[in-house]
Amino acid sequence: MRISRRKIILLLAFLLVMMNLKPVLSKELVYSYTNQDRDPFTPLINKYGLILIYQEVDVKGLSLKGIIYENGQSLAIINDEVLRIGDKIGLYKIIKIGEKEVVLKKGKEVSTLKLEEE
Numbered sequence: 001m002r003i004s005r006r007k008i009i010l011l012l013a014f015l016l017v018m019m020n021l022k023p024v025l026s027k028e029l030v031y032s033y034t035n036q037d038r039d040p041f042t043p044l045i046n047k048y049g050l051i052l053i054y055q056e057v058d059v060k061g062l063s064l065k066g067i068i069y070e071n072g073q074s075l076a077i078i079n080d081e082v083l084r085i086g087d088k089i090g091l092y093k094i095i096k097i098g099e100k101e102v103v104l105k106k107g108k109e110v111s112t113l114k115l116e117e118e
Contacts, residue, residue, distance in 0.1 A: 042088075058090075059092070059111045059113070062079055062089065062092070063078065063079055063113075064076060064078055064101070064116060065116060067098075067099065067100070067102070078113065084097070089104075091106050092105065093106070100114065100115040101114050
């Protein structure tokens, strides 16, 4: 039985890929969540199979840079991210976007970000 050159190349390519993935697959992942912080309905991987690790963000580290009204929907620009009602930034969920402020909620804690004045 003779093995074709193509099969050998495919086998070598597969082995090289697996050797490069081994450190990634064997690495222990540490999540910063406690049982109270993690929303069980929030996925841990995205549609591309990449692991989503949410960084804990403090309200003091958030900056409301702008608010956009378009077609009846409000969008907020927080730390250079464009977000809408229901989106999350860190563990905070956006529950309201007003004319000059955004209301965030984390568990029972409710915080308000004011639009930065120039």
